[in-house]
Amino acid sequence: MSDTATTTVEVNGFSCRVWTKGNGPKLGFLAGFGGLPRWVPFLDELARTRTVIVPSLPGYPGGGLGHTVLDTHLDWVLAVRRIVEKAGLAGADLVGASVGGAFAAELAAIFPGHVRKLALIAPFGLFDEADPAADPWAQRKDHVAGLMCADPAKWEALVAPPEGANSIEWPIEMTRASEAAARALWPLGNTRLEKRLGLIEAPTLVLWGDRDAVLPPSYAQKFAGGINGTTRVRTVAGAGHLAYLDQPEAVARTVLEHFS
Amino acid sequence: MKLMWFHLMPYTELPDDFNKKHPSVWVDIHSSLFDPRRAHHMYNDFMDELEYAAECGFDAICVNEHHSNGYGLMPSPNLIASSLARRTTDTAICVMGNSLALYNPPTRVAEEFAMIDCISGGRLIAGFPVGSPMDTCYAYGQNPSLLRDRYYEAHDLVKRAWTEKDTFAFSGRFNQQRYVNIWPRPIQNDPHPPIWIPGGGSIETWRWCAEMDYVYCYLSYYGYKAGLTTMQGFWKEMEKLGKDRNPYRAGFLQFVGVAESRQQALDLYTEPAEYFYGRCLHVDPRFALPPGYTTEGTQRAGIEGMMSKAANVANPATKAALKATNMKDIVDGGYVLIGSPDEVIEQIRHVGTSLNVGHLMLLLQYGNMSKDTTKYNTRLFAEKVMPHVKDLFSGWEDKWWPKPMASGQRAAVPAFRPQTVAAE
Numbered sequence: 001m002s003d004t005a006t007t008t009v010e011v012n013g014f015s016c017r018v019w020t021k022g023n024g025p026k027l028g029f030l031a032g033f034g035g036l037p038r039w040v041p042f043l044d045e046l047a048r049t050r051t052v053i054v055p056s057l058p059g060y061p062g063g064g065l066g067h068t069v070l071d072t073h074l075d076w077v078l079a080v081r082r083i084v085e086k087a088g089l090a091g092a093d094l095v096g097a098s099v100g101g102a103f104a105a106e107l108a109a110i111f112p113g114h115v116r117k118l119a120l121i122a123p124f125g126l127f128d129e130a131d132p133a134a135d136p137w138a139q140r141k142d143h144v145a146g147l148m149c150a151d152p153a154k155w156e157a158l159v160a161p162p163e164g165a166n167s168i169e170w171p172i173e174m175t176r177a178s179e180a181a182a183r184a185l186w187p188l189g190n191t192r193l194e195k196r197l198g199l200i201e202a203p204t205l206v207l208w209g210d211r212d213a214v215l216p217p218s219y220a221q222k223f224a225g226g227i228n229g230t231t232r233v234r235t236v237a238g239a240g241h242l243a244y245l246d247q248p249e250a251v252a253r254t255v256l257e258h259f260s
Numbered sequence: 261m262k263l264m265w266f267h268l269m270p271y272t273e274l275p276d277d278f279n280k281k282h283p284s285v286w287v288d289i290h291s292s293l294f295d296p297r298r299a300h301h302m303y304n305d306f307m308d309e310l311e312y313a314a315e316c317g318f319d320a321i322c323v324n325e326h327h328s329n330g331y332g333l334m335p336s337p338n339l340i341a342s343s344l345a346r347r348t349t350d351t352a353i354c355v356m357g358n359s360l361a362l363y364n365p366p367t368r369v370a371e372e373f374a375m376i377d378c379i380s381g382g383r384l385i386a387g388f389p390v391g392s393p394m395d396t397c398y399a400y401g402q403n404p405s406l407l408r409d410r411y412y413e414a415h416d417l418v419k420r421a422w423t424e425k426d427t428f429a430f431s432g433r434f435n436q437q438r439y440v441n442i443w444p445r446p447i448q449n450d451p452h453p454p455i456w457i458p459g460g461g462s463i464e465t466w467r468w469c470a471e472m473d474y475v476y477c478y479l480s481y482y483g484y485k486a487g488l489t490t491m492q493g494f495w496k497e498m499e500k501l502g503k504d505r506n507p508y509r510a511g512f513l514q515f516v517g518v519a520e521s522r523q524q525a526l527d528l529y530t531e532p533a534e535y536f537y538g539r540c541l542h543v544d545p546r547f548a549l550p551p552g553y554t555t556e557g558t559q560r561a562g563i564e565g566m567m568s569k570a571a572n573v574a575n576p577a578t579k580a581a582l583k584a585t586n587m588k589d590i591v592d593g594g595y596v597l598i599g600s601p602d603e604v605i606e607q608i609r610h611v612g613t614s615l616n617v618g619h620l621m622l623l624l625q626y627g628n629m630s631k632d633t634t635k636y637n638t639r640l641f642a643e644k645v646m647p648h649v650k651d652l653f654s655g656w657e658d659k660w661w662p663k664p665m666a667s668g669q670r671a672a673v674p675a676f677r678p679q680t681v682a683a684e
Contacts, residue, residue: 067405071406071433071434137404137550137551138398138546138547138550139546140544140545140546141545143546167563167567168560168563168564168567171559171563172556172559172560172563175551175559176551176556178551179404179405179551179552180405181551182403182404182405182550182551182552183403183405183406183552186397186401186402186403186404186405186550187397187401187403
């Protein structure tokens with residue numbers, strides 16, 4: 001990430017980290033469960049042909065304690081809108097994964113001018129009692145990696161403390177990312193997004209890892225069926241819930257094709 | 261010292277192979293294990309035991325709240341407390357307590373506690389726990405990241421509902437009520453019933469209790485040895501805040517089994533203790549730590565504590581060591597105090613003085629202990645132990661104890677004689 005610029009934007013009095021890399025038309029990425037405690041290869045893939053802009057969500061790594069003032073879903077959606085605007089992403093193509101996917105879908109539905117084309121990677125927001133999602137906040141510690149990624153080592157590498165990391169603050173930041181997701185989505189991940197999917201006019205890619213252990217791949221059809229704009233569903237082989245960690249190249253290729 | 265008799269109301273017939281076949285006693289314990297007709301007898305036995313403890317002269321009888329829990333059959337402790345208010349006369353009734361954030365609106369707690377206080381003639385101790393992760397976040401679906409803020413706001417609302425004289429509007433972050441005006445009102449209105457806070461070992465809770473002048477209760481199942489560090493931390497913090505060492509600022513839970521001799525105590529209490537520490541505490545760890553439930557300050561202190569403990573070799577009270585399920589380790593660890601009356605007297609005096617705790621909450625029923633054994637344990641404690649430990653802390657005033665109506669002013673509760681009525 002040598003040529004990556006790190007800046008911050010301020011929302012509700014809390015600063016959020018924004019990473020920028022590459023050239024070409026802007027492309028925003030809102031990360032999934034766990035956020036981005038470090039740069040990941042998926043972003044490099046996107047940055048080959050696009051200017052990749054990656055703002056942190058409140059409470060996620062780089063997002064400080066911004067989640068602590070967000071009490072309702074409306075608070076969250078408006079905070080994400082302001083972060084996206086301040087990061088210069090209003091009107092750009094937007095990729096949202098997992099937790100970030102739930103908010104990317106909300107932006108496209110409620111503020112259609114903010115999103116040119118949309119790519120959703122296993123987004124939260126719906127819940128089907130007949131095909132329930134796993135509970136990511138009720139897991140034994142050693143099960144989390146296998147739940148998030150098809151290759152558990154990919155998750156382990158994401159959250160492992162880098163050399164020189166503060167041994168007290170690092171685990172607290174990792175827990176905070178999970179708390180922020182819980183604060184927005186507890187207990188089922190159901191934000192009643194179903195009611196607003198019909199407002200999404202942007203051409204949308206719905207992408208799912210075929211080994212997603214959190215959100216059943218059947219949810220892809222529920223999103224596609226509800227969204228009003230042109231929708232394509234793609235499944236990525238050998239990928240779990242955080243498909244962009246498991247298969248960075250395949251996921252980036254599919255996303256870039258959709259945006260081209 | 262106040263001796264308080266506490267009941268958890270455990271389901272007493274979990275199968276021998278429970279731990280092998282079932283992942284958790286809490287949250288997703290299977291409904292097929294619950295026989296309502298057996299529970300009919302359990303509830304009635306448990307309520308008999310609480311009433312018996314009151315007859316034996318304990319200072320208080322205590323109930324608490326759990327949900328989806330095989331060792332705690334009181335989703336609503338208030339139901340039990342209201343019945344106890346009618347079947348006891350002078351004993352304090354300690355509801356330990358109502359998890360404030362679970363009530364919508366929280367004024368429900370102000371109302372029900374006021375009812376219990378009125379029915380009992382002002383004998384209520386009002387416990388306000390945050391509630392365990394299993395109860396609040398998993399069984400009741402509360403958001404762990406919002407739970408504490410909701411709790412503190414609910415506390416403010418309940419307290420105002422008890423103390424403000426006129427109808428008021430409450431515009432909170434989580435609760436909005438146009439007309440707050442509870443009827444009935446508590447008898448204890450100077451300014452309100454005593455508020456006690458059961459909590460873990462967080463500095464934030466200690467400071468809050470000190471600021472509000474509430475009793476802090478450490479309700480661990482692991483006894484006085486493991487509780488020593490926490491209570492020492494509590495008193496150190498009180499000293500820092502300029503508070504005195506009045507032992508009645510604190511409450512502590514302790515399991516006890518007393519018999520004629522130590523051997524007889526082992527014979528009587530091994531099975532129920534092993535049932536409790538084996539089956540009842542068989543909780544799936546996936547329900548232990550919802551993110552956000554533990555504040556970052558407490559997480560930080562915990563990580564720092566673990567590091568310093570690791571550096572200072574083993575501390576017997578570290579959580580990793582708290583796994584004993586056989587009687588020898590249970591007793592050696594101090595989870596359950598056992599022995600002859602003289603041996604128990606010595607241990608209770610040691611617990612009281614070493615932890616500096618004026619409110620000792622005793623579990624004399626645990627696990628699958630039968631009603632007969634429970635009554636034996638209760639009576640022997642009341643007759644042979646209580647008189648020799650009550651004098652502890654006699655120099656201190658308990659400012660946090662209920663102030664009931666004078667007994668001569670209270671309603672006469674007629675004896676309950678269903679047989680007589682049937683005969684007529």
